[in-house]
Amino acid sequence: MSLLETKGLSINFGGIWAVDDVDFSIEPGQVFGLIGPNGSGKTTFLNIVSGIYKATKGKVFLNGEDITDLRPFEVFQKGISRTYQSSRLCWDLSVVDNLLIGSYTSQSYGFLDTIFRRNYVNHEIEKLAQHGLDMLSYFNPHLLDKRYELAKNIPHIDRRRIEISRAMVSHPKLLLLDEPTAGLNDEETMTMMRDIGKIKEKMQDIAIIIIEHDMKVMEHVPEKIIVLNAGAKIAEGVFDEIIHDPEVIAAYIGGQES
Amino acid sequence: MEALKKSVHSPFVIILLNLALGFALYGILITESLVSIGLIIAFIALVLFLERYGIVNEVFDAYNDNKVVALISGLLVILAVPVSLKGNIYIAHISTIAVLYAIACLGLNFQMGSTDMTNFAPAAFMGLGAYSVGVATSKFGLSPWVGLLAGIFVTGIFGFMVGLPTLKTKGYYLSLVTMAIQIAFTQLMNTIRYVGGSDGMSGLTKYSLFGYDLYKRYTFFGIRFAPQVPFLIVCVLFLIAFAYISMRVYHVSYGLSLNAIAQDEIAANCLGINISRQKLFAFVIGSIFCGVAGSLMVGLEGYVGPKSYDFAKSLLLICMVILGGMDNTIGIIVGAVFLSIITEKLRDFADYQQLVYGLLLVVLLIVRPNGILPRRVRKYKNLIRRNAGGKQVEVSTEPTA
Numbered sequence A: 001m002s003l004l005e006t007k008g009l010s011i012n013f014g015g016i017w018a019v020d021d022v023d024f025s026i027e028p029g030q031v032f033g034l035i036g037p038n039g040s041g042k043t044t045f046l047n048i049v050s051g052i053y054k055a056t057k058g059k060v061f062l063n064g065e066d067i068t069d070l071r072p073f074e075v076f077q078k079g080i081s082r083t084y085q086s087s088r089l090c091w092d093l094s095v096v097d098n099l100l101i102g103s104y105t106s107q108s109y110g111f112l113d114t115i116f117r118r119n120y121v122n123h124e125i126e127k128l129a130q131h132g133l134d135m136l137s138y139f140n141p142h143l144l145d146k147r148y149e150l151a152k153n154i155p156h157i158d159r160r161r162i163e164i165s166r167a168m169v170s171h172p173k174l175l176l177l178d179e180p181t182a183g184l185n186d187e188e189t190m191t192m193m194r195d196i197g198k199i200k201e202k203m204q205d206i207a208i209i210i211i212e213h214d215m216k217v218m219e220h221v222p223e224k225i226i227v228l229n230a231g232a233k234i235a236e237g238v239f240d241e242i243i244h245d246p247e248v249i250a251a252y253i254g255g256q257e258s
Numbered sequence B: 001m002e003a004l005k006k007s008v009h010s011p012f013v014i015i016l017l018n019l020a021l022g023f024a025l026y027g028i029l030i031t032e033s034l035v036s037i038g039l040i041i042a043f044i045a046l047v048l049f050l051e052r053y054g055i056v057n058e059v060f061d062a063y064n065d066n067k068v069v070a071l072i073s074g075l076l077v078i079l080a081v082p083v084s085l086k087g088n089i090y091i092a093h094i095s096t097i098a099v100l101y102a103i104a105c106l107g108l109n110f111q112m113g114s115t116d117m118t119n120f121a122p123a124a125f126m127g128l129g130a131y132s133v134g135v136a137t138s139k140f141g142l143s144p145w146v147g148l149l150a151g152i153f154v155t156g157i158f159g160f161m162v163g164l165p166t167l168k169t170k171g172y173y174l175s176l177v178t179m180a181i182q183i184a185f186t187q188l189m190n191t192i193r194y195v196g197g198s199d200g201m202s203g204l205t206k207y208s209l210f211g212y213d214l215y216k217r218y219t220f221f222g223i224r225f226a227p228q229v230p231f232l233i234v235c236v237l238f239l240i241a242f243a244y245i246s247m248r249v250y251h252v253s254y255g256l257s258l259n260a261i262a263q264d265e266i267a268a269n270c271l272g273i274n275i276s277r278q279k280l281f282a283f284v285i286g287s288i289f290c291g292v293a294g295s296l297m298v299g300l301e302g303y304v305g306p307k308s309y310d311f312a313k314s315l316l317l318i319c320m321v322i323l324g325g326m327d328n329t330i331g332i333i334v335g336a337v338f339l340s341i342i343t344e345k346l347r348d349f350a351d352y353q354q355l356v357y358g359l360l361l362v363v364l365l366i367v368r369p370n371g372i373l374p375r376r377v378r379k380y381k382n383l384i385r386r387n388a389g390g391k392q393v394e395v396s397t398e399p400t401a
């Protein structure tokens, strides 16, 4: 039984199959890359898995449990956490508050506790804030000094780190990273690759799906690569197999021409 | 300025500050309308000036550091204001209105300030609370306190029901839905005979506490108080309780999740926040606050009618929240108190009332687009810095709200 498995996953947007009959499975601890030309359905695939879009056809299973029809917050509670192609931090909240939102589901006190057990609740929150900051400083210790700055005032690469930390503080089983290096320069891309490697050091059992355009990242980070084209899975395998696959080459050349 | 910043942290300065604030409030209350408006403008100008140099934030931190001193001296000062009012019933009346509006505004803030859901119907919820007391006392002969409790249930349930359609609508559409609810409420109350139609219900039983009449003239320590002072004190106690609840909700995951929803609903949803449940929470708790404020409002004149809770009143409450500072409990109380006093004091200007009022609002929002006291960043205590090896490097202690 796989950690995540999709069977015939498909979605139709006004007559176009943005994701078309995709079978996919990943085991705990594996890191997969998801590539494909622009508009091939990579982000849409993640959006279906995380519950934002409803699949038109097909099923999503997590540890054998059907999660196809769960709402996003329920999917998160099952252990799937994600980042976005263009950052979705809460821009007007501080760095530490953004991290705390990541541990929202770990906060177990009730409404009456917040009012009558002030010290206990504050202590719980402080523990989680600390946990979030520890996670963030694992990537960049200097960000600790900026913990009370608003997310919108943080440099781009650090925003990515906050977003990844925010997704990790809940200790998910599966982490979905949608183009973590989008908008980064070459040097920052290398740093980000190292950071993603660090995730694995910290949480051995976590499975990661990375969407990425940068072939340098794809060559080194994932164990296996899945290629989407026009919503359909056209290839699956290790990096060297993929880059020599004629269908993949054709898809990328075709994608560039259009 | 640096020396000033340091000095505000001493408990002695906090007591002085509380005294000064008490005097300012007292001055604004007892002076003639023109002088008092001048005082308000001067006070706001002073706050703006000090904010330039970061002193307002410093003062907030200082209050947080010296919570006990600030609370006790603040309470004494607040209680001293009605004491010094002596026989002035008019001022006791204004103060009570200001306090009750502040409670309603704190309720409205859960929706508008925290969650960015515009609600044009807070007055309707105040009205529901007020009518609950009206019906309970005049139709069933019950105590107004029972009416207040019933009001909590009624407003809670209606808050939930109004919250339901708003789960599907946002932005302008949500505004329209709540406007429709406000107008429907006024129309309904105007037509329902049982609750007095457009005349409303008057001569209602007012509040009493443990057999004590809250509207009698009491003499303490040789001072004869205005008849309304005991009721004012009860209302202030309610405000303190609700302000505390507001601050707690803001500081914990409830408030934070509401902020997250306001900022990015999809991200919030994908981080395990049940958007619908949290939005309903904001509507229910906010409506209950408004309802309690309305229920207490009946205790002022023993009257409830549709005109007291119309669309204009909702707009006034919205102005108070925006002007005071969205999602800042103290700011909202300041906004509510200021606007209540200004509205009352401007009565002397008769025809020019609306004009001066509008002008004041525009000017204030130009110099302070985020309100008098904008949202503050949440601070957490005892955050430790660890280096890569997990060893503790530096301990920072910061005040917690």
Ligand SMILES: Nc1ncnc2c1ncn2[C@@H]1O[C@H](COP(=O)(O)OP(=O)(O)OP(=O)(O)O)[C@@H](O)[C@H]1O
Pocket: A013, A018, A036, A037, A038, A039, A040, A041, A042, A043, A044, A045, A085
């Ligand atoms: N909500 C939507 N409504 C209609 N069409 C959509 C929607 N979301 C995505 N699509 C379409 O689905 C297709 C796949 O889009 P998707 O964003 O998944 O591509 P992608 O592989 O992530 O591309 P990129 O590399 O540019 O991020 C595109 O043609 C897009 O226009």
Ligand SMILES: [Mg+2]
Pocket: A042, A043, A044, A085
């Ligand atoms: Mg994409």
